[in-house]
Amino acid sequence: MKNKLIIGAKSVTAAEKAGSKNGCRAKKSAGLYTSAKSKFAFAVLYLFCFALPIHALAPYRIKGEVSAGSDTAFYEYGCVALTFYNASKRTVRKFSVVVFLSGNDEIISFSNENPIVFECDENVAPRTAVRREFGLDDYISEMQDEACQIDFLYVSKIEYDDGGVWEDPYGVHAM
Missing domain, CATH: 2.60.40 (Immunoglobulin-like)
Known part of the structure; x- marks a missing residue:
């Protein structure tokens, strides 16, 4: 039983390194990161153009x-x-x-x-x-x-x- 807990702990640690919290492997996507950057850029542009009148x-x-x-x-x-x-x-x-x-x-x-x-x-x-x-x-x-x-x-x-x-x-x- 002791061995099973250690193996489980190692697999959770590997899963955390891969970026998953539930033990499944997940690939990091560059598309989500780019999308977040573009949303931030749009928000800043909106703020300067419309929310802060010249x-x-x-x-x-x-x-x-x-x-x-x-x-x-x-x-x-x-x-x-x-x-x-x-x-x-x-x-x-x-x-x-x-x-x-x-x-x-x-x-x-x-x-x-x-x-x-x-x-x-x-x-x-x-x-x-x-x-x-x-x-x-x-x-x-x-x-x-x-x-x-x-x-x-x-x-x-x-x-x-x-x-x-x-x-x-x-x-x-x-x-």
Whole structure:
């Protein structure tokens, strides 16, 4: 009886070395390992693309709308009204906004200036918003019957009070 227990113990030890807990031989599969790696890679990709929005990394939030018509004190054809929110912990000294406009038929009469760049020289405290209107009279040669709309809007450069500069020349953080 003593011999049987020793033989049984040796076979269990051999089975454990082979990777099986129930005494049956099991072949390690490279397919399962590759599948686990690809699932992990997919989870990381999903996290960076969808769960962590890229605008959360930008030091600002911006919203804009186009107003058509005339306000003789400010503009003749229309204006772009922008709301800029400073999401950083530093005071903004100056920022530049890039706006692409289009009409319903995707064509609008500009003086070869698409995109339009507006600069705002105003101090914006951390975690506060500022609203500014920029006239389009210098960019529109004639106003169309249908209203134009904002296609693409982003902040291309932010200058801070402490001398720091944040730039996004290609609109990666566009809203």
